[in-house]
Amino acid sequence: MIEATGLSKVYGSKTAVEGVSFTVKAGQVTGFLGPNGAGKSTTMRMIMGLDRPTSGTVTVNGLHYADHKAPLHEVGALLDAKAVHISRSAYNHLRAMAATHNIPTSRVHEVIEMTGLEAVARKKAGGFSLGMGQRLGIANALLGDPQTLILDEPVNGLDPEGVLWVRNLVRYLAGQGKTVFLSSHLMSEMAQTADHLIVIGRGKIIADAPVQDIIAGTRQVKTLVRTSAATQLSALLSGDGVTVDQGQPETLEVTGLDARKIAQVALDNRVLVYELTPQQSSLEDAYFDLTKDEVEYHSHLTGGPAGEFAPETAPATAGK
Amino acid sequence: MTTMTETQTSRVRSTAGTKGVTFAGVLRSEWIKLFSLMSTRILLLLTLVAIIGVGALAVLIRFSFLDEMARQARDQGQTLTPEMMSQTFPPGSGFDLYNLPNAGLQIGILVLGSLAVLFISSEYATGMIRSTMNAVPRRTPAFVAKAILLAVISYVITTIAAVATFLIAMPVFQGLGLDLDWSTDGVLYSVFTGGLYVAGVALIGLSLGALLRNSAGGITVLVGLFFVLSIAASFMTFIPGDFWKYVPQYLPSDAGGRFLSIGHTDGVIDPWQGGLIFLGYVLLFLVPAMIVLKKRDV
Structure with missing residues (x-):
């Protein structure tokens, strides 16, 4: 020890x-x-x-x-x-x-x-x-x-x-x-x-x-969505605590909503979704999040239980 | 705390041993370090040969000088008695026969002193010192082990060389009818003290290596201390006034030199005083080196 x-x-x-x-x-x-x-x-x-x-x-x-x-x-x-x-x-x-x-x-x-x-x-x-x-x-x-x-x-x-x-x-x-x-x-x-x-x-x-x-705790779950109506779905999904990145054509990266909720929104609005993949958060992502600004996370992370690790306001584009 | 340590130790597998750090172990470790380097083995052997070689050369020079004198005397129809030969070497002139065993001593100082610097400065240069300090985290035992090893090796090599040099010298001068054997005044003293001086220089070398952590710097300072300083100080004797004439004898090399001579000479320190001054110099380097080694980050 x-x-x-x-x-x-x-x-x-x-x-x-x-x-x-x-x-x-x-x-x-x-x-x-x-x-x-x-x-x-x-x-x-x-x-x-x-x-x-x-x-x-x-x-x-x-x-x-x-x-x-x-x-x-x-x-x-x-x-x-x-x-x-x-x-x-x-x-x-x-x-x-x-x-x-x-x-x-x-x-x-x-x-x-x-x-x-x-x-x-x-x-x-x-x-x-x-x-x-x-x-x-x-x-x-x-x-x-x-x-x-x-x-x-x-x-x-x-x-x-x-x-x-x-x-x-x-x-x-x-x-x-x-x-x-x-x-x-x-x-x-x-x-x-x-x-x-x-x-x-x-x-x-x-x-x-x-x-x-x-x-698990550092980063919110990110979901990859491929849809024929990216712009429309992006507008529908956006909201409090949810960020949507539009990368390639017909591709969205959604943070703050799990796959089930995204599918529900798409179904409700009759938007075609042809891929819906939850992205496994890697240690690498977690690491970049942590070291990005050590002072901000310091009080949250030392000694606290796992659930408290998630920062309250995680910038959506971090770790790219 | 004690019980905890005991349980820790008992969990150690027997194949790795359980004795822990002992000074004998540290000494053996330093021995392995010194002799596992090919360069050290070659250097020590060459030093022995070089000290004897320079000693033999000194014998040859003095023999030729005396032989020439004897020949000239014969040409003039006289015979040069051993007594007359002895008188050609006034006491304190440095031409006495009794200190022939130490004729090659300067080589020993140069090589063994440099080896001593390298023994620790090379550990700093290669990073080995961190391994050493890991195994012996109290640090001082490792330094003391190095010091003992160097002092003993320097003493043994110098003494073997002194005996060998004298064994070469004895028959040569006996052949001229001069009275020179083991019982000659000062011979045994020379044989057994030359090594002490070289051992002291080695300890100063080791200390310089530990203080400067740099091979070139350590050797430069050592050479400066034992060769350059003495030459520079000899110019002091040209300064008017008696005071400056008495300064050089207090330098490490000159005090050491006095320690190796015998008898009282007016105007210079006695051998035992020279020895004490030299010992003082050794401690002056050794003690700070040990303190710094213990405290400094490696």
Whole structure:
């Protein structure tokens, strides 16, 4: 379990993280989502004690990371795939890291096998591709068989097979009751991997809720309507809280009314409708809605139940 | 809190070990780091060869000088006694035979000092330092382990080279009839203190690497401190007045040099004083480096 309370980090005149509080629970995959420069990496570095918080505290399993007797058994972290000496082999790098905690060499071989690095383990890490570097970073994180896993952009540079592997691995580890905290700017990846999401924007938490709630709650349902009388139907549907976008000829995008009501209006007015498709709101849409203006949504989203997530006045053209 | 930590630890699979961070483990980790780089192994071997090589060269130069003197004396129908040869080296002139074991010391300072800078600055350059600090989040043990390792390696290499140099020198000068063996005044002292000086320089190098986090900058400052500063200060002696003549001996390199000589010489600090001043310089760099390392973001 990771607990951050009022965590802030100021670099000179730039505030990277501002009064962030959150809890990452064991037994599930928690995604840490945010645009570049939002403060994801800084927050993770503060968890690992690499950066000293300007104010606030963060603990892992009840203690500051540095206060644990066996830090690598508590937390395994991949913060930066390039945190390796370029002239040292992957095997020797892992062996040196393992030595600090008296982790046997057999475990080094184990993680090399787990991450599929056998073929390149004796080669210099400086020559590794981005994907290989990521695998080495993940091997390093798994070395101490930690209770908590922190991965900063783990699928960066991985091939599709590697992406799938990471997804299965973190799901498996969470299933084992471990805490998994993983950051990404890839929303599709998060939608498939994470159970819970913490969204950060410009150093502040703008959402902290289960993935499904964020997808369902942020955006009103949009329905695609194809009709022979687009202009007429558009006028009929328009009203309070309903917005209609007319894109291509004979095509409408209706927000604020569900498919059943649209069909009813069309039937009542004898308008021909030849397609009526509810659009599944994606995490991507939700994400853009959230990060568009973090201050506006801040009070609605933090800690509130799912139903309260929908903003009262969602601009219709958002997320296009 | 304690019970929580215990349950956490007990959940760890046995294959990954359960001992946690120990200083011996950190020391072994730094050992693996140092010797798993091909460049370090080659550098250490070449340093050993270079120190002995320069020592052998010094032996050769002094031998040729004495041999030439003896030949000239023979040509003039005289015999040059060992006593007369000894007198050609006035005390404190730096030409004493007792400090021959340390003739190649400057090479050791340059290479081992630079290696010490690189041992930590290369971790900053490659990002390795973040992995190190992750594994040893208290940070100080990692730095202390590096310091111990460098000091011991520098001492061992320098001492081996000093013994080897003396083993080359001894038969050469004994052949001239000079009294030079292990019992000669100052020989054992030289053999066993040269390494201390180089170890101290290595510690200053490590500290510079940690303070500046930059390889080129660290090595430049180190060379400036131990080579350029001493040369620059020697010009001070041209300044009128006695005061300036006594300043250079307090520089790190000169104080270290005094520490390696024996006996009292008027007008300069005694060896033990030189040693203490040099130790002061080591701490002057080491302590701030440890404080900064502990506090700074990586």
